[in-house]
Amino acid sequence: MIIILCTTPKDMSIVLNLTKTLLHHKLAACITLLQEARSFYYWGNALKEQDELQLLIKTRSSLKEAVLNTIQQLHPYKVPEFLVLPIIDGEPNYLSWMQSVLRKH
Template sequence: MVQWIYMTAGDKSEAEMLAKVLVEEGLAACVNIFSGARSFYMWEGRFEEGEEYVMIAKTTRAVFPRLRDRVVDLHSYECPCILALNVTDGHQPFMEWISGEVA
């Protein structure tokens, strides 16, 4: 099953590093990076806000545990945002390409 993995990073260089590692190691077929996200959240009892970069990785359910663990190992955040969303439908050739690209 194809999955979209929603993640965030605190700066452009970290987002680009994570994207390159995930694709080069066969953990994601593709990673999109979006700049300019503004995040508002509570952390350790305090209100926080800041700029973040949003990443969407295309992978499969089978590969997700390795992708998640790799991002946790490399990420600067103590508790990085990593959410797996199952893709229930899509352009079949594209979904097959994703499945063929990940290890």
């Protein structure tokens, strides 16, 4: 199991489209939205600062490419954040529930 970090613009229509699509296709067991994120980064040669929303996408590692493809299709950023963190342990019933709601492949 993994958690994928993905920031989005501060626009709920984008977040809802992305999260509902991932959940509908059983590519994510759960997506947590963290609000009030502020990102600082270089784009080109300019220092940027932007209010964003942070998504924590919980899924299985075998679904990582399908999640990435969906994000690339629906995300407005040219290069969306897509960072994968392994889940090395967790409450067994929660992990079992995750497995049960995700597509098999």
